[in-house]
Amino acid sequence: MCGIVGIFLKDPALEPQLGQMLSSMLCVMTDRGPDSAGFAVYGTGRPDHVKLSLRAAPGYDFEDLARGVSVTAGGVPGLSVRATHAVIEIPAASETAVRAALAAHHPEVAVVGSGARMEIFKEVGLPSEVAQRFDLSKMSGTHGIGHTRMATESAVTTAGAHPFSTGADQCLVHNGSLSNHNDLRRNLTREGLTFATQNDSEVAAGYLTWRMRQGASLGEALKAGLEDLDGFYTFVVGTESGFGVLRDPIACKPAVMAETDQYVAFGSEYRALVDLPGIAKAKVFEPEPATVYFWDRAA
Amino acid sequence: MNAQATAPLAADLTFDLADQPLRDLNAALHKAGVETNARRWHVLNPNGRHAVAVGINAPLEIEIAGHVGYYCAGMNQQARVTIQGNAGVGVAENMMGGFVHVKGDASQAAGATAHGGMLLIDGNAGARCGISMKGVDIIVKGSIGHMSAFMGQAGSLIVFGDAGDALGDSLYEAKLFVRGAVKSLGADCIEKDMRDEHKALLAEKLAAAGLAGTVDVSEFKRYGSARRLYNFHIDNVDAY
Structure with a gap:
């Protein structure tokens, strides 16, 4: 049930x-x-931008992560942190590169969803x-x-x-x-x-x-x-x-x-x-x- | 008994489920004996709660102002329960007697396993309406969902609208009357002749529900058991 x-x-x-x-x-x-x-x-949502809903362990430093992907994303991404989750907003054109960077350098972070307007928390x-x-x-x-x-x-x-x-x-x-x-x-x-x-x-x-x-x-x-x-x-x-x-x-x-x-x-x-x-x-x-x-x- | 006369009656007792626990309502209903003077009960703010007014064994009139959740008026004996809204799964399940009236739609398994009394649904009923019915009379003014009257043993199911897939699958002796289209019949359920005795039976049930003259009984088709699943068939002996 x-x-x-x-x-x-x-x-x-x-x-x-x-x-x-x-x-x-x-x-x-x-x-x-x-x-x-x-x-x-x-x-x-912002035009030509995409939001990535991220999840990590409690106390994770998402600000540091956002700074870390700023070069790939062409600027410091918009960031909204809620407990174990964070939503970063990046130019849609950079999504593939940012996802690759997250996978390569931040395996501790899971991407739980993405989209122009959708945010996922669980x-x-x-x-x-x-x-x-x-x-x-x-x-x-x-x-x-x-x-x-x-x-x-x-x-x-x-x-x-x-x-x-x-x-x-x-x-x-x-x-x-x-x-x-x-x-x-x-x-x-x-x-x-x-x-x-x-x-x-x-x-x-x-x-x-x-x-x-x-x-x-x-x-x-x-x-x-x-x-x-x-x-x-x-x-x-x-x-x-x-x-x-x-x-x-x-x-x-x-x-x-x-x-x-x-x-x-x-x-x-x-x-x-x-x-x-x-x-x-x-x-x-x-x-x-x-x-x-x-x-x-x-x- | 007249199901049409449902204008709210002056209540002897009002139970507001926004303030009073559901358990208290059901306990008070169970305590009310045949001799009670408080016959008319008004239940406010049911808000989809489950098991509202179950197991009543006294000739009370219960009016529920709103939608209810699962198993409302289950196991009813004697009481007349009116639901001014929709009912969730299993309304009047295992009813033994009395009258349950749903003014809106009923979800699946309405009147499941009910032995007696009458269940009247003004709107539609979902899947498995009257599943394993054992003597109840069910009248649905709208349509019913799939697998209705599955393994129905006794009683009648009267439908003004249409029936979904597999009507009367593995039916025993329940009598099914449908005015509209039947999407498909279940195993061992067949259409049967609508003789005068069946029209008379239908008219009698409609009158008991206060619906005499509202529909033409000759517009209904009758469905029942072909009785081919009753006994072991010798042709199947090779299966062992």
């Missing part, structure tokens, strides 16, 4: 409250997942502690997704916490368990993907990355997943412009959605949504199994 949540704002006036809303949703889902928690928030511990550690309630943004984990398929580690990044500005949270993830991991590794954990959800994220790399849209990649992913899942996927939801064909894992003029929200249970503004008048419904749902800012 795990808890997953997501919120997508239609009304820009709510953007300063996004972190507060996501934090409340995440904390209610503690009894579905007390082992670890994580979230992705889509905030502001840690072992109760969701309320994790949200507080990263000061989630003060974050603003257009949309975000979150996860509370009750570990089943792999160890309780920060690396096994969700969300898993699936590509630039893309990430995934998963409630369920996949039964063919070892086979899929072998096949995807052969296709050139790398995996940091033995976690089944990371394989699902990698699978979507691989599909999209081959030219599929996110919706097409999710649809293809219905054929190739064996097991139980409800996925919530974040992208630069929106978020998507997919449940397995037998709808093994719960899902509730609420929509108002101001937002679309997802929760494993309705309880996660009760503190949202105007929820009493929201259209509350259960997403259908094997059906791709997608909300997009461009639409």
Whole structure:
């Protein structure tokens, strides 16, 4: 069992409250997942720049790291440190070189996500502690997704916490368990993907990355997943412009959605949504199994 | 019994779950005997909590103002429970008697294993509606999801809208009536003739739910067990 949540704002006036809303949703889902928690928030971004979400051991000197990559990045990168995580903002053109420099000179630092606007934070511990550690309630943004984990398929580690990044500005949270993830991991590794954990959800994220790399849209990649992913899942996927939801064909894992003029929200249970503004008048419904749902800012 | 008469009644007792623990509500409901004078209970701010108003064994009228979580009104006997919103997984599961009315949608496994009474859902029901039903009457004014009435043993499932995949898989003797389209039938479930006795039965159930005359019973199709899975078939002896 795990808890997953997501919120997508239609009304820009709510953007300063996004972190507060996501934090409340995440904390209610503690009894579905007390082992670890994580979230992705889509905030502001600078044109032609990319944000790298980094994770290191407690007390790590991210400022020193930022200075270290300044030559590669063509200037000292924008830096925002939150506990064990930091987000550095670099010119998009320098991303490949900076990633190579990090891999070569700072193996102690993990890149957990990247994108123009996406920032990812995840840690072992109760969701309320994790949200507080990263000061989630003060974050603003257009949309975000979150996860509370009750570990089943792999160890309780920060690396096994969700969300898993699936590509630039893309990430995934998963409630369920996949039964063919070892086979899929072998096949995807052969296709050139790398995996940091033995976690089944990371394989699902990698699978979507691989599909999209081959030219599929996110919706097409999710649809293809219905054929190739064996097991139980409800996925919530974040992208630069929106978020998507997919449940397995037998709808093994719960899902509730609420929509108002101001937002679309997802929760494993309705309880996660009760503190949202105007929820009493929201259209509350259960997403259908094997059906791709997608909300997009461009639409 | 009239399911249409659901205008909020003056409550004898109001329980606000924003201030009062859910356990206290359920304990008070369990303590209420047949002789209690407090018949009408109003439950405020359910906020999706699980196991609201479960195991009631007294002729109470409970009105719940909002959405509930899992297993609401489970194991109900005698009580009439109205949910002014959506219900999570397993509403009225293992109900023995009484009347449970969901004004919104119900999630999966609505009325699972229920032995008696009536479950009325104004909206849609999710997957596995009436799974292993054992005598309950379930009326869904919207549509139902896949694998509904799986291994249903007795009772009736009446659907005004459509049914999802594998309706009535491994069915025993539950009676299924669907007005709309059935995506597919499960193993050993077949369409059967809708004879006058079945129309009469359907009309009787609708009347009991306060829905007499709201739909034309001749628009429904009847589905039931082909009874081919009841006994061991001698042709399968080679499997051993």
